[in-house]
Amino acid sequence: MTKIHDPSSAAKPGIDRPLRLGTRQSPLALAQAEMTAKALVAAHRWSADQVELVPMIASGDRILDRSLADAGGKALWTKELDRSLAAGEIDCAVHSMKDVETIRPEEFVVAAMLERADIHDRLVGAENIDALPHGAIVGTASPRRKAQLLRQRDDLDIRLIRGNVQTRLAKIAAGEYAASLLAAAGLDRLGMDDIGTDISDELMLPAPAQGAIGIETLREAQAIRDLLSDISCSATFQAVMAERAFLAELTADCHSPVAANAVVQDTQLCLRAEILLPDGSESVSDSVEFANDDKQAPARLANSLLGRASAELKAVFGR
Numbered sequence: 001m002t003k004i005h006d007p008s009s010a011a012k013p014g015i016d017r018p019l020r021l022g023t024r025q026s027p028l029a030l031a032q033a034e035m036t037a038k039a040l041v042a043a044h045r046w047s048a049d050q051v052e053l054v055p056m057i058a059s060g061d062r063i064l065d066r067s068l069a070d071a072g073g074k075a076l077w078t079k080e081l082d083r084s085l086a087a088g089e090i091d092c093a094v095h096s097m098k099d100v101e102t103i104r105p106e107e108f109v110v111a112a113m114l115e116r117a118d119i120h121d122r123l124v125g126a127e128n129i130d131a132l133p134h135g136a137i138v139g140t141a142s143p144r145r146k147a148q149l150l151r152q153r154d155d156l157d158i159r160l161i162r163g164n165v166q167t168r169l170a171k172i173a174a175g176e177y178a179a180s181l182l183a184a185a186g187l188d189r190l191g192m193d194d195i196g197t198d199i200s201d202e203l204m205l206p207a208p209a210q211g212a213i214g215i216e217t218l219r220e221a222q223a224i225r226d227l228l229s230d231i232s233c234s235a236t237f238q239a240v241m242a243e244r245a246f247l248a249e250l251t252a253d254c255h256s257p258v259a260a261n262a263v264v265q266d267t268q269l270c271l272r273a274e275i276l277l278p279d280g281s282e283s284v285s286d287s288v289e290f291a292n293d294d295k296q297a298p299a300r301l302a303n304s305l306l307g308r309a310s311a312e313l314k315a316v317f318g319r
């Protein structure tokens with residue numbers, strides 16, 4: 001006997017069963033997943049139990065003795081969630097867009113981004129960069145932050161610091177480092193908005209996608225994509241995609257000191273970007289305004305910056 005396909009028998013996530021949100025297990029990742037869950041519940045008038053968090057440990061959380069760049073790159077943040085998404089164990093995965101590789105497997109799609117938070121870096125351990133003592137030890141794992149700090153203060157002793165936000169703050173409190181830089185967005189989401197001082201984006205243009213939370217799902221999962229699109233902030237989405245397009249053209253990875261930030265103004269985007277030598281001794285920056293639908297503009301900016309760079313700086317980007 002042939003089975004008659006009954007579409008109502010396919011359990012609808014969020015309706016017949018909870019929508020499963022995959023997340024890393026760090027306190028910041030969990031806070032971001034909670035924000036996503038809240039947004040879904042509000043947008044769809046669900047009850048709280050229609051969304052379920054599925055936390056997992058990422059390789060990036062396990063490897064703490066090396067910089068991410070040396071250990072295998074940004075994939076270390078997404079590998080476990082990717083596998084789980086592909087296996088159908090979760091319906092979508094919540095990420096800090098800053099940690100998501102520029103080129104992603106074709107089967108995944110960023111279906112939504114929450115409204116972007118504070119884009120700035122916050123200095124913890126001193127009032128401002130000038131107030132740091134001569135030769136002070138500053139902890140960061142970011143080539144961008146290191147280069148931008150050294151550009152301003154080449155006497156600083158920049159050393160690798162790894163671990164989640166709480167771990168880093170504990171290391172400063174213990175005197176292992178005089179100071180560190182952390183994303184304001186992360187501190188704010190952890191309720192630590194009273195810690196540290198914002199560094200202006202003139203001095204330190206943030207990392208591409210800093211402050212943005214993205215939710216990925218399977219490209220083919222149209223029902224999930226629809227549920228997610230209802231919580232997406234289109235201005236954030238367009239801005240972050242422009243920043244990522246800039247990165248893609250540079251073929252930058254997490255070794256590369258790169259900063260970029262875009263803002264949407266009506267039908268226009270304004271993209272500011274900067275590339276630096278790792279020791280901060282050279283930086284090239286510029287900004288461009290372009291129409292939202294001009295998808296090539298970020299790549300043009302990348303090439304114009306490279307065109308003005310020294311041979312040494314070009315080489316950082318494999319040119």
Ligand SMILES: NCc1[nH]cc(CCC(=O)O)c1CC(=O)O
Pocket residue numbers: 096097098099181182183184185186209210211212213
């Ligand atoms: N690489 C770690 C990471 N990824 C995203 C954030 C902060 C949250 C955000 O930028 O949205 C952080 C911590 C930090 O840079 O201090």
